[in-house]
Each structure stands twice: as C-alpha cells, then as structure tokens.
Amino acid sequence: MITDKIKNDIDEIQPGVIADRRHLHEHPELGFQEQETSKFVIQRLEALGVEDIRTGIAVTGVTALIHGTKPGEGKCVLLRADMDALPIIEENAVEYVSQNKGVMHACGHDAHTAMLLGTARVLLDNRDQFSGTVKLLFQPSEEWGTGGALPMIEQGVLEDPHVDAVFGQHVSSGDPTGEIQVSGGPIAAAADSFKITVQGKGGHGASPHQAVDPIIIATNIISTLQTIVSRSVDPMKSTVVSVCNIHSGFADNVIPDTCELGGTVRTFDPALRDSAQEKLTKIAETVAEAMGGTATVDYHRGYPATINDDAMAELVRQAAAVAVGEDLSKPLEAGMGAEDFSYFLENRPGAFWMVGCRNEEKGMTWPHHHPRFDVDEDSMAFGIKTMVNVVLTYLAS
Numbered sequence: 564m565i566t567d568k569i570k571n572d573i574d575e576i577q578p579g580v581i582a583d584r585r586h587l588h589e590h591p592e593l594g595f596q597e598q599e600t601s602k603f604v605i606q607r608l609e610a611l612g613v614e615d616i617r618t619g620i621a622v623t624g625v626t627a628l629i630h631g632t633k634p635g636e637g638k639c640v641l642l643r644a645d646m647d648a649l650p651i652i653e654e655n656a657v658e659y660v661s662q663n664k665g666v667m668h669a670c671g672h673d674a675h676t677a678m679l680l681g682t683a684r685v686l687l688d689n690r691d692q693f694s695g696t697v698k699l700l701f702q703p704s705e706e707w708g709t710g711g712a713l714p715m716i717e718q719g720v721l722e723d724p725h726v727d728a729v730f731g732q733h734v735s736s737g738d739p740t741g742e743i744q745v746s747g748g749p750i751a752a753a754a755d756s757f758k759i760t761v762q763g764k765g766g767h768g769a770s771p772h773q774a775v776d777p778i779i780i781a782t783n784i785i786s787t788l789q790t791i792v793s794r795s796v797d798p799m800k801s802t803v804v805s806v807c808n809i810h811s812g813f814a815d816n817v818i819p820d821t822c823e824l825g826g827t828v829r830t831f832d833p834a835l836r837d838s839a840q841e842k843l844t845k846i847a848e849t850v851a852e853a854m855g856g857t858a859t860v861d862y863h864r865g866y867p868a869t870i871n872d873d874a875m876a877e878l879v880r881q882a883a884a885v886a887v888g889e890d891l892s893k894p895l896e897a898g899m900g901a902e903d904f905s906y907f908l909e910n911r912p913g914a915f916w917m918v919g920c921r922n923e924e925k926g927m928t929w930p931h932h933h934p935r936f937d938v939d940e941d942s943m944a945f946g947i948k949t950m951v952n953v954v955l956t957y958l959a960s
C-alpha cells in the first residue's frame with residue numbers, strides 16, 4: 564500500500580512530470596506518427612534504467628518492465644498510456660502551445676504519457692515495496708483508424724511476460740481536479756459507423772412520377788431508423804443511432820440519382836450491438852425496396868464497449884481512496900464515447916478510471932477535443948498516486 568513517503572516522492576517529482584507533459588504538448592503527433600513522442604519516451608525510460616525496453620510495436624508503441632525486489636509471488640500488471648494527438652489548431656495562449664501547427668494534444672494524452680513516466684520513476688525508486696512485474700505500455704493512436712491497442716495486442720504485448728491484469732487512466736475536463744472516478748461494468752460504448760447509399764432514378768423536379776426520388780427514400784429510412792431505439796431496445800438499456808450526415812443533389816429542379824447517409828451506432832451490450840446492425844441494414848434495404856429504389860449498407864465495427872471488471876474496479880476505488888482520499892474517490896457514470904482500452908479489457912481483467920482535471924479558477928473548463936482544451940497539471944499527482952497504489956495493492960493481493 565502507498566506510504567506517506569511515496570506520496571511525498573510523487574509530490575516532489577511533479578515539476579519533472581509537468582515539464583514532460585509540456586514538452587509533449589508542444590510537440591504533438593497524430594496517430595501512428597508518434598515518432599518523436601516515442602523517442603522521447605524511450606529516452607526517459609533509458610535514463611530511468613527501466614528494463615527490457617521494446618520499441619516499434621504497432622509502429623510507435625513501446626513497452627518496458629520494472630521488476631519488484633520484494634520476495635513473493637510474481638504477478639504481472641500492465642499500465643497503459645496513449646500518446647497521440649488530434650488534427651486541431653490550438654487556440655490556447657500558453658507558453659507550451661503546440662509547435663506543430665494543426666496538431667494538438669486536445670484530449671490529454673500528453674498528460675497520460677507524462678503520468679506513466681512519473682509512475683515508472685516512483686515504482687523504480689520503490690521496487691523493494693512490491694513483488695512481481697510492472698509492464699509499462701505506451702500506445703499509439705487511440706483516436707485514429709483501427710486504434711493502436713488491437714495491433715499491440717496482436718503483436719504479443721499481453722505475453723512474455725504473461726500479463727495478469729490491465730489498468731489505464733484518462734483525464735476528464737468534466738470533473739474537478741483530484742477526483743478519481745471508477746465503476747465496474749460498461750463505462751464506454753462500442754462505436755460503429757455506417758454509410759447508406761440509396762439508389763433511385765434521377766429526373767425532372769416537375770415530373771416525380773417518372774423518377775425514383777432517393778431523397779424521399781432517405782428521409783423515410785432516417786425516420787424508420789429511429790424505431791430501432793424507441794421500439795426494439797429494452798428501455799432500461801442504452802443504444803444510440805444517429806444519422807450525422809446526408810448528401811444528395813445539386814440543383815433546385817433536378818431529382819438526383821442517389822442519396823448518401825452516414826452515422827454512428829453506440830451500444831454497451833454485445834447482443835444489442837448485433838441486433839442494431841441487423842435492424843439498420845434490414846430497414847435501409849426494405850424501405851428503399853418498398854419505395855422502388857435500392858439501398859446498400861456499408862457497416863463498420865469500431866472499438867468494442869469498454870467494460871471494467873467488477874472486482875478490479877473495486878480494487879481501484881479502494882486504492883484511490885487511500886491514495887487521494889475517500890472524498891475524492893467517486894463512482895464513474897458510463898458515457899457513450901469510445902476508448903480502445905476496451906481491447907485490453909476483452910483479454911484480461913482490469914479497470915479504466917477517470918482523473919478529474921477541471922479547474923474553474925484557471926479557466927480549464929473546455930471539453931475534450933476543443934481547440935482550447937487544457938489539463939490542470941495539478942491533477943497529474945492524483946493520477947500518479949492512484950496508479951502507483953493500484954499497482955502496490957494489486958501485486959500484494
């Protein structure tokens with residue numbers, strides 16, 4: 564369990580953690596392009612004397628090991644930080660503003676990476692306090708494409724040594740600095756996307772009877788898609804179906820040939836995920852057919868739902884209560900966003916928690932992915948204390 568000495572150690576290294584975070588913030592890189600970020604992480608790990616540094620996993624991913632020296636049974640716990648930034652032009656007027664114009668750490672992954680480096684430093688200095696192994700994992704591209712978690716897992720990061728449990732954390736500008744939020748069960752949704760192409764038959768706007776209007780077919784598909792949630796999902800469960808874009812036509816007197824719709828489907832429950840895909844496809848195809856056209860559905864499955872293990876979430880809750888105080892350890896309300904830490908949780912027991920980083924006085928209240936998003940750096944000490952105590956608690960259990 565975390566001691567007052569370790570808590571003091573964490574407070575003492577804060578200037579270094581903040582410097583690391585600011586360096587990363589100034590030099591943001593997009594998903595799977597984190598070359599400089601990765602080099603920086605490797606350099607830091609080498610300077611600390613961390614063992615078995617492996618690089619270039621899923622392009623820029625890095626893992627490394629810290630071995631406890633306390634005699635005892637040796638479990639292995641994985642700690643994950645994501646490293647990528649977003650294609651956003653930063654609008655903050657801070658001295659550590661992004662030097663890579665058009666790219667910005669607007670989700671706090673700079674803080675996640677800095678916190679994991681800080682956690683590594685503290686665990687190394689206190690390796691006589693635990694038995695077993697800590698595997699540090701720095702992941703590319705949480706925000707983009709297929710994500711970096713799945714290819715890292717496919718390249719074997721959960722083995723050699725075999726990982727027994729997985730933990731990760733995310734800053735949250737919706738919650739005050741210092742609050743640690745965790746709960747068992749689903750905390751983030753499966754995020755799927757779809758594209759529906761309606762094929763009609765173009766013609767003169769004055770002669771609809773000689774055409775098959777893809778726009779009116781599309782609007783009927785959109786309304787009928789609303790019945791997936793309202794009429795077929797158990798009201799006590801959650802699903803979202805949102806049509807987020809629609810493209811068709813160019814003139815005021817021409818019925819176009821085609822209409823394209825795009826959107827997202829969010830679910831927690833794998834059975835609801837399957838049935839939403841099935842119903843969406845059937846509605847699009849049959850509504851179009853009934854109206855004399857056709858619809859082609861291109862359905863893409865994104866990250867699965869992020870589901871915390873109940874026992875591991877309880878371990879984090881208790882570890883956080885000891886590390887930062889009972890009053891700051893709170894339950895986490897699930898949201899319909901997505902997070903590719905889900906792949907780690909599909910493969911191993913573990914938990915993912917939120918670290919509040921909102922500070923009204925400092926004006927750090929902007930939402931994630933906003934050009935003015937910023938992290939209250941005081942939050943990082945709370946995240947490190949929690950992560951260190953999760954490790955100590957888990958490896959002693």
Ligand code: NI
Pocket residue numbers: 670671672705733
């Ligand atoms: Ni994020």
